[in-house]
Amino acid sequence: MTGLNPICAILIENCRIFFLTSSYLEPSEYLLIEWSGFTLPRPSVGMELSVCSDHRKLNNCLWNSLMHVLTVLDHPNPASFSAAVAQQFMDGAKAAGHSVELADLHAEGFDPLWSMADIDGDRHAATSADVAKEQARIDRADAICLVFPLFWWGMPSMTKGWIDRVWTWGWAYDQLGDPEQSLQRPRSGVLLIPAGARSDEMENEGYLAALETAWIKGTFGYFGFSPRKLEVLYGSTGSLKRRQSLLDKSYQTGLTLAPPQRAK
Ligand SMILES: Cc1cc2nc3c(=O)[nH]c(=O)nc-3n(C[C@H](O)[C@H](O)[C@H](O)COP(=O)(O)O)c2cc1C
Numbered sequence: 001m002t003g004l005n006p007i008c009a010i011l012i013e014n015c016r017i018f019f020l021t022s023s024y025l026e027p028s029e030y031l032l033i034e035w036s037g038f039t040l041p042r043p044s045v046g047m048e049l050s051v052c053s054d055h056r057k058l059n060n061c062l063w064n065s066l067m068h069v070l071t072v073l074d075h076p077n078p079a080s081f082s083a084a085v086a087q088q089f090m091d092g093a094k095a096a097g098h099s100v101e102l103a104d105l106h107a108e109g110f111d112p113l114w115s116m117a118d119i120d121g122d123r124h125a126a127t128s129a130d131v132a133k134e135q136a137r138i139d140r141a142d143a144i145c146l147v148f149p150l151f152w153w154g155m156p157s158m159t160k161g162w163i164d165r166v167w168t169w170g171w172a173y174d175q176l177g178d179p180e181q182s183l184q185r186p187r188s189g190v191l192l193i194p195a196g197a198r199s200d201e202m203e204n205e206g207y208l209a210a211l212e213t214a215w216i217k218g219t220f221g222y223f224g225f226s227p228r229k230l231e232v233l234y235g236s237t238g239s240l241k242r243r244q245s246l247l248d249k250s251y252q253t254g255l256t257l258a259p260p261q262r263a264k
Pocket of ligand 1: 075080081082083149150151152153154193194195196197198236237
């Protein structure tokens, strides 16, 4: 490779900056160059990260890392710690270049009560309008983050109802073929869970292992979240310093969000 054309695209991913350019000799070949300095780079062969000669591969390596991220918040109080966690996570995701969308379930008045209409809907493949709206949100998301406070070592009723009603049989999963295989495409999944307890309390009593099994192996595996991560924000009712460190962690989680695993 002896020369480079002008840069034709810039990509920012997890605070790393990439430039896309094509070579003079082989215009169908593209170079992805990482820039980590403080002045504009003079592209050189030594800076080359990867060469893509196939447009589909190029799109994969460039744009798959930028995601549309849906954050689902369950808290009635806009001034709550959980709301602040959701905001920090979204700020981090935006700083990484992702687009963000918030489903604020209480503010939007989502009805979490599973009902006869849902049962009939399942039976006749007639999804009710509020469930269809949530499913459309999920359809356009590449990554999903759920934020809810830990209640009685489990989910508050709003999140539970949102999952029961929205992630329906035949749409999210069917258990007819491989029970490990979701009907949904893989999505990066994160659970940010403020909890009053300390980490040693949750680990020693087995609560953390129970949640890992029920949520990470179970529920969110069924929904095709891959990779998936449970981040319990211990001591959420503690000191200001403690709470600030949890907010910083939430921001970092958004900033360093992993891309979805490729579909098999
Ligand atoms: C009904 C209820 C149940 C709770 N159950 C638990 C629990 O099982 N384990 C725990 O660590 N904290 C528990 N907590 C504490 C909450 O997780 C904590 O208050 C919350 O994370 C604080 O965040 P917020 O200000 O956004 O509500 C509970 C709180 C309430 C109100």
